[in-house]
Amino acid sequence: MKKSLIILFALAAVACSRKMQVDRPDFGVSLDPARRVADTFVYRLGDSTRFQFNGSVGNIAFYSGETGKRYDSRSTTYQLGKVTLSFSSKSEFGAQTNTLQVLATNNLPGFDSASVVNAAWKDISSRGKLATSATVVPFGTADLTDLVGNANDSLFIAFKYSGVTGTTQRTWTITDFSVNNVLADRNIALSTVAADVAYWTRYGNVWDPANGRWTPSATDLKITGGNASAATNTSWIITRPLYVGRIAPDVSTGVKSINEPDKTEYVYVYPAPGVYRATFIAYNHTVDEEKSTIREFIIKVTP
Structure with a gap:
């Protein structure tokens, strides 16, 4: 019996050491x-x-x-071209002004509310045009390359809404959102509304009514302002980290x-x-x- 066990272990050892060539x-x-x-x-x-x-x-x-x-x-490579942002907007109802800011940062230490509010955001609203009425206005193509350090850097884009109690608050709709890394031979899509619908992060100090917050869909980002008696509302919606120079494998x-x-x-x-x-x-x-x-x-x- 002992001799049989030794033979079996020897055969098993040989089988384990033999690779399939x-x-x-x-x-x-x-x-x-x-x-x-x-x-x-x-x-x-x-x-x-x-x-x-x-x-x-x-x-x-x-x-x-x-x-x-x-x-x-x-294989995955990294190359930084020109980082661009484009979208269209419309602003409906009410007459409140300066209710939307477009912000960007390459340094967001965390996704908790304190980290978001205290991050070193750059206001890029003036790099394009925002709507003032229900007429859809293209923002244009804004160059954001100066906001990143190199091809390995990341970038976050945020829309910050502010509505004030006392008068009807504005309703904003963002469409055709797109961030690209523009190279000499091609454009690398970094973010679109449709592709990233599940990855937007929202923050706010008051969501009353519930639609007084940003809502992402496959076609747009939207926030519905409250009536004159609604509380003052500050609401954010932020992209996932956009790795600006990353090029997926061919x-x-x-x-x-x-x-x-x-x-x-x-x-x-x-x-x-x-x-x-x-x-x-x-x-x-x-x-x-x-x-x-x-x-x-x-x-x-x-x-």
């Missing part, structure tokens, strides 16, 4: 040689780019080389998965003229190991 993919890609000019394959807009495959591989991913689909940008297109048969080609039509680096990643993997083969081509698409 995998072979590097034997994978080739080719294009029509008649399209080749030096190191570039040239196509006209609307042509089908036919990538011919040979070999057997478990998985294939494709980066077309377009913006947002580049192999070299497959994405690939899945061409083949391990449970699919081998493919002989992949056809892609580039939607615009330009020069693109097309990249295929072929890889085999187990739970213990992964090995890959990379094939790249320079594609030029002419009008």
Whole structure:
């Protein structure tokens, strides 16, 4: 019995130390040689780019080389361009003035009410136009780059409402809210009302009636002022932290998965003229190991 146990433990030890190995993919890609000019394959807009495959591989991913689909940008990166804010507003009912402030800070130590009220907010209301009536007014595109230190910095935008008892308080609606990091080759959306509807934070000294506070929806931010007898009301709504220089990883297109048969080609039509680096990643993997083969081509698409 003792000898049997020793043999079983020995076999278990050998099994645990043995990794599931995998072979590097034997994978080739080719294009029509008649399209080749030096190191570039040239196509006209609307042509089908036919990538011919040979070999057997478990998985294939494709980066077309377009913006947002580049192999070299497959990891999160940081780059600061111009940080911009835009939105539209309208102000209904009553005649109270200076009831809305647009504020920004890159230093918000906490989301408790004391931290919010005492933060080093910069009033940026004058960097654009605010409504004075029920007519919708575009704020314009305000440059906020001076409010952040570098690509790793964060930024918070706040709308601060003030309504005073004694006369009808104003009702404000904010639409088309957008914060962007504008780079030379693309705009990185940092925040929109629709994307961040679940992430706005609200504060106030009095919410009576209950609609006397900011309400975010997929289309707008809104606060409804009280009547002349309503209490004086100060109400805030604040974005989540906006990481101004963060650029999400570019994405690939899945061409083949391990449970699919081998493919002989992949056809892609580039939607615009330009020069693109097309990249295929072929890889085999187990739970213990992964090995890959990379094939790249320079594609030029002419009008």
